Amino acid sequence: MRTVPAFDLFFIILHALLIPLVGLAAWLVTGLPALLALALALLAAYLLLALRRPLRRRQAAGAPFPGEWGELLLSRSPFYRGLDEGGRMRFERDVRLFLAETRIAGSGGAPVSWTTRLLVAAGAATMLHGRPEWEPPLHDGVTVYPGFAFDRYYRPGRGSIAGQAPAGGPLLVAEKSLLEGFAGERDGINVMIHEMAHYFDLEARKGGLRVVVDQAHPIPWGAAIEKAYGRHDFSASPLPDYAARNEAEFFACASEMFFEDPRRLGASCPRLFSLLEEFYGQDPRVVLGERAS
Numbered sequence: 001m002r003t004v005p006a007f008d009l010f011f012i013i014l015h016a017l018l019i020p021l022v023g024l025a026a027w028l029v030t031g032l033p034a035l036l037a038l039a040l041a042l043l044a045a046y047l048l049l050a051l052r053r054p055l056r057r058r059q060a061a062g063a064p065f066p067g068e069w070g071e072l073l074l075s076r077s078p079f080y081r082g083l084d085e086g087g088r089m090r091f092e093r094d095v096r097l098f099l100a101e102t103r104i105a106g107s108g109g110a111p112v113s114w115t116t117r118l119l120v121a122a123g124a125a126t127m128l129h130g131r132p133e134w135e136p137p138l139h140d141g142v143t144v145y146p147g148f149a150f151d152r153y154y155r156p157g158r159g160s161i162a163g164q165a166p167a168g169g170p171l172l173v174a175e176k177s178l179l180e181g182f183a184g185e186r187d188g189i190n191v192m193i194h195e196m197a198h199y200f201d202l203e204a205r206k207g208g209l210r211v212v213v214d215q216a217h218p219i220p221w222g223a224a225i226e227k228a229y230g231r232h233d234f235s236a237s238p239l240p241d242y243a244a245r246n247e248a249e250f251f252a253c254a255s256e257m258f259f260e261d262p263r264r265l266g267a268s269c270p271r272l273f274s275l276l277e278e279f280y281g282q283d284p285r286v287v288l289g290e291r292a293s
């Protein structure tokens with residue numbers, strides 16, 4: 001994540017230039033200097049509003065990272081543990097930016113513990129580490145349910161749904177399953193990464209991402225994952241059976257294994273691994289010490 005996304009900066013500068021120019025033109029055409037004064041007043045009001053987000057992000061990015069946060073990440077995130085000093089600093093800044101911008105609420109307005117909030121942010125920081133120009137795709141935030149699961153009527157403690165990624169958001173996750181995903185071992189299971197992968201997938205399709213993989217020319221992301229799904233041998237796959245449901249679940253399950261147990265995925269499915277490596281802009285085996293960098 002960038003402290004101030006280039007896209008935001010571009011529009012702020014563009015508007016900051018256009019508003020006084022329009023005022024100046026209006027003054028010259030009408031001969032009324034009050035129109036220029038009005039444009040300058042509008043510019044001041046615009047800057048006051050438009051700079052709030054960049055300033056909030058700058059403040060968040062520069063805030064110290066509490067020691068207990070670092071300790072929790074060291075014990076629960078093999079990815080964070082494997083980063084060098086520069087990598088950890090960027091990871092911590094991403095966590096800060098994520099928490100400053102993303103609404104994380106308990107179901108029914110219940111408070112969410114700092115450990116859960118931190119692990120939600122750690123999932124995002126892990127997935128974004130190789131794509132510093134991307135933003136987390138969680139526009140409607142995250143809703144945390146108590147217990148291991150909820151049912152299709154969103155009743156906590158019932159059913160077997162550990163997480164869900166409705167297209168309109170927010171991301172839904174059962175807290176104990178989320179914590180289990182960050183239990184520290186490399187078991188290929190992490191519900192936060194799974195659900196967030198669904199949103200990354202949607203954003204990539206909407207945003208027209210193209211990937212090269214093993215082809216001569218870039219193709220749309222949707223076509224690439226569809227092709228990978230079509231040629232995957234599920235009978236000999238390290239992915240869970242759930243991955244066979246459709247290409248979206250295939251990508252989400254593969255993303256879990258990509259970050260949690262990359263050596264296994266890379267060894268069993270090298271072409272799929274390369275596709276995810278290009279998508280996420282990183283090879284987690286390097287961070288996890290499973291491959292020479």
Ligand SMILES: [Zn+2]
Pocket residue numbers: 194195198248249252
């Ligand atoms: Zn899913």
